[in-house]
Amino acid sequence: MNITVENSVSILNARWEGTNPEALIDNISIDSRSLQNSEHSLFFALSGPNNDAHHYIKDLIAIGVQNFVVTRIPDDCAAKANFLIVENTLVALQQFAAYYRGRFHFPIIGLTGSNGKTIVKEWLNFLLSPDYNVIRSPKSYNSQVGVPLSVVAINEKHNLGIFEAGISTVNEMDKLEKIIKPNIGVLTNIGSSHDEGFIDLEQKIQQKMQLFKDAAVLIYPKSSAIEKYINPNTKAFSWSFKEEDADVFVSKREISHQETVLVFQYKGSSYELKIPFVDKASVENAVSCLLVMLHFGYDVEVIQARMELLFPVEMRLEVKNGINNCTVIDDSYSSDYQSLKIALDVLESQNKFHKKTVILSDIFQSGFPNEQLYAKVAKLIVSNKINRVIGIGETISDFKEQFSNCITFKNTADFIANFEKLDFSNESILIKGARSFHFEEIVTLLEEKTHETVLEINLNAISYNLNFFKSKLQPKVKIMVMVKAFGYGNGGLEIAKLLEHHKVDYLGVAFADEGISLKNGGIKLPIMVLNPESTSFPAIIQYGLEPEIYSLKGLHAFLKIAKQKNLQHFPIHIKVDTGMHRLGFEENTVDELIATLKGNSTVKVQSILSHMATSDDVNHHEFALSQIRLFEKLSSKIIRELEINPIRHILNTSGISNFPDSQYDMVRLGIGLYGVSNDAEEQKELENVGTLKSIISQIRTIPAGDSVGYGRRFMAEKATKVATIPIGYADGIRRAWGNGVGFVTIKDQKAPILGSVCMDMLMVDVSEIDCLEGDDVIIFGESPSVSYMANQLQTIPYEILTSISQRVKRVFYR
Structure with a gap:
């Protein structure tokens, strides 16, 4: 730099x-x-x-x-x-990046649109990198912060840049345009994403087009709505499936379930090329790439050969349970210097072991000479305190001596042949490789083997939801996040690591063993145990957990143990009952509580709390206010008489939104973190966290009159195509969800559940769905949502989430 x-x-x-x-x-x-x-x-x-x-x-x-x-x-x-x-x-930061961009004068491709930006960027990198040293946005770094961080990674060896720009409202693109300054513009699909940030579609188009105001050429899907905002000095290079006067007119035909032939008319000639996709979005993204290659003057034969090799882009980094108590961080589809830096930060944020291993392929397109590149990589490895490096590839093997505790293999097959000789246990493993190395085979070897149903947890969505509720807090109000019940079914330790990374103030668990598990996993945040049994007090003290004390009996029991262990000022949390009538000191016991604690130095009242019974119910608003008033009265009395200054907290997720004047010193965020709200408008603001997925095990067609499942509860009135899914009530899917009440989603279409849900399987009607055995099935996520399921089953989302069995593998991704 x-x-x-x-x-x-x-x-x-x-x-x-x-x-x-x-x-x-x-x-x-x-x-x-x-x-x-x-x-x-x-x-x-x-x-x-x-x-x-x-x-x-x-x-x-x-x-x-x-x-x-x-x-x-x-x-x-x-x-x-x-x-x-x-x-x-x-x-x-943006000014710095704009200055830095101005130091370089090679071509820059700028991409924007509602969808497809990252896919097109990665495909263009694949298609153009044989001839250019490409710098591109890592992952989906397309925001007001992500774009400048992407641009400042340029170095003197690069000769082509590909940067994406994303906006969610007005007056954002102008800032990104000053940083990217694209010579070549690519506009992808304009859809409904982030519609809420714009008055209408025209305003959205107008705002996105600002990225291209000084571009020499713009590649776009032909549309008069777009063309009215193209700078007259910018060359328009359009494509269309419908408008024959487009610069490139395209038609398409599927030749299999996985391949499409594109026939395109360009400069008076007709050409064909084959791509390995059939879905509409992939085909449109491929056409955008085709026009870029045509603009760069590539021979059609080269375009045909390269585009036939396009591949699905894995845009997310996954955290998986591995063999021998390992954590596997799967970033097995890219290997460049910038994304390595990001992946190493994720490794640290999710690490729960003292030992960290990186499996790394040769690194491409860094812009640095190999000697300088691997010196920089070695420096990254040292700064991230990596214990072991396993290098795969001829180039990284040549630079083995740059790394301490490094073993190398010439290729992936060589690594797999020697896999049994390598010891992987009780460690975090980052798998980071270029696509050509097929590191997915290494992931298969290292990940824990479970059945094909998985609960995918979107860590970005958790971060987003956390920040959404943080934005509702008054300055200096602390936040405790509930990770009890295995993180509401989503996975306790992994989410706790993320929350620790985000520097929340407290974690809350129901029982001591949950807190002990987190402490054993390396969590250093203070952890409050909400329902401690007196038999767990010694373990709570041993592991540095903080008990909620809710009765005189429990208080005396804890003080006895604390005195035996000669504790001084051990943190405890006093719960008062303000109307929930579940746990807590009632008003008539507060005087004895105060008398017991007065002058006692073995414990320290870290916080005083209560729990609201109706914070989400407008019909009981006055009752909720009465709870807050009683909490104010009782907590103030305890504080005054004991002359202490504890944290006070009474609000749960619904309370944060509905009673903003009663946030006190801390709030407790629970189900809202996981993307569920009782308020319909607030629900629109939250992101879905968990998606329960499975696959189609088998498809059969039964004739009219045949039945499906136990008890013959479904009888076919006509020939019916039935798909069997390997998930059942032992995985947490209630039997009441069967018999036509519920559905799963396959190929974005609803498939009603036929007959009873079995212990390990359920059957669905796919008569109207073009699907195959092995296709993905969404049990819940965006559709159906857990809130919808809960409403249909006359229960609450908590029960749906926490019912998902531990035998269902959790996969965490960013």
């Missing part, structure tokens, strides 16, 4: 206070948790409604970071580092 702090002051028009203006900057950071932060990082302290990175500067200085872009210098940090003081750190 070769930029000094002094240069950066000028670039950002900042005010400088610091120790060394000549300090060299070689990378940009916005994440205080990344182990890749170093003395040569320039850290932008971004501030938002949910977090302020200025709070972490003191810790960053302690580990050696010396250069910061800030709006203010935190207390006790002056004269300890270089500070570039600006009005807005996000704007400064």
Whole structure:
């Protein structure tokens, strides 16, 4: 990068206070948790409604970071580092990226649209990389923060850039255009994503088109709605399946379930090419790639040969349970320097072991000479405290000596042949490889073998929902997140690791064994045990958990053990009953509670809490207010008489939204984290977290008069195509969901459940669905949602989520 702090002051028009203006900057950071932060990082302290990175500067200085872009210098940090003081750190990050982009003059492809941006970007990288050294956005880095982070990864060896830009409302694209400055524009599909951010479709098109205002050429699906916003100085290069006057007119025909032939008319000639897809979105994305290659002047023979090799793009990074108590982080479809940095951060955020292994293929398209590249990779490996590197590929094998504790193999087959000699146990394993290395075969070897039904957990959605509820909190209000009941069925430890990464204040579990499991998994956050039995008190103390005390009997029992162990100020949480009548000190026992605690130094009242019975029910609003009033009365009395200053909290998920004036010092977020709300409008704002998926095991057609399942509860009135799915009530699907009440989703179509749900299987009607054995089946997720299922079954979403059996494999992904 070769930029000094002094240069950066000028670039950002900042005010400088610091120790060394000549300090060299070689990378940009916005994440205080990344182990890749170093003395040569320039850290932008971004501030938002949910977090302020200025709070972490003191810790960053302690580990050696010396250069910061800030709006203010935190207390006790002056004269300890270089500070570039600006009005807005996000704007400064974008200014820095725009300046840096201006240092390079090779072609830049800018992509936007509602859908398909990342797919087209990855396919263009595949199609063009034999002839260009490509820099592209890692993963889906297309936001106001992601775009500048992508652009500052350019180096002098690159000669083609491919960057995507995503917006969700007005006045965002202009900022991204200044950073990307594309010479070549590609507009993909314009659909309904983020419609809520725009008045109408025309405004959305107009806003997205701002990315191309100075582009030399624009590739787009022909449409008068688009053409009215094309700069007259920009060459329009259009395609269409319907408009024969488009620059490239395309027709298509399916030749199998997996292949399509595209026939395209271009410059008076007709050509054919085959692509390995039949779905509408993939075909449209492929046509966008075709036009880019035509614009670059490729021979049709080359286009045909390369596009026939297009592949499904795996856009998510998955965290899976592995063999021998391992965690497997599957990023087995790409190997470039920028995405390696991202994957290593994910490895750290999900790591629950002391031992970390990286299985890494040769790295392509870094823009660096190999000597420099693998020196930089080795530095990343060291900074992320990786214990073992397994390199696969001839190039990485040549640089084996750059890494400590490294073993290499020439190819994947060589690794597999030696797999039994390698010890994988009780460790986190990042699998990071270029597609040509077929690392999915390594993932298959290392992942835990379970049946074909999986619950997929979207970690990005959890992060989004957490931030949604954080945005509702008043300043300085803490947040406890409930991870009891195996994280509401979603997986406790993995979610706890993510929440620790997001620096929540507390975790809540129901019983001691749940908290012990989290502590054994490496969780360091304070954990409150809501329903501790007195027999678990010794273990609670041993593992540093914090018990909720809700009765005089429990208090005396805990104080007895605490005294025996000579504890001092051990944190406890006092629960008062304000009307739920489940657990808690009632008003007539509060005086004795106070008398027992007064002068007692073995414990410390860390918090006082209560639980609301009707925070989600407008019909009982007054009762909820009466609970809050009683909580205020009782907690204030305890605080006054004991002369303490504990955390107070009474609000659960619904309470956060419905009683914002009663947030006190902390709130407890539960089901909302997992994407479920009792309020229909709020539900629209949350993202789905869990998708329960299976596959079609077998398809058969039965004649009229035949039955399906136990008790012959379904009788076919006509010939019926029946698919069997390997999931049943032993997996958590209630029998009441059968017999036509419920459905699954196959190929985006509803398939009604036929007859009774069996222990391990259920059968569905696929007479109107073009499907095959092995096709994916959605049991719940977007459709049907758990809320819909709960409503049909006259229960609550909690029960649906927590009923999913432990034999169902959990797969976590970003």
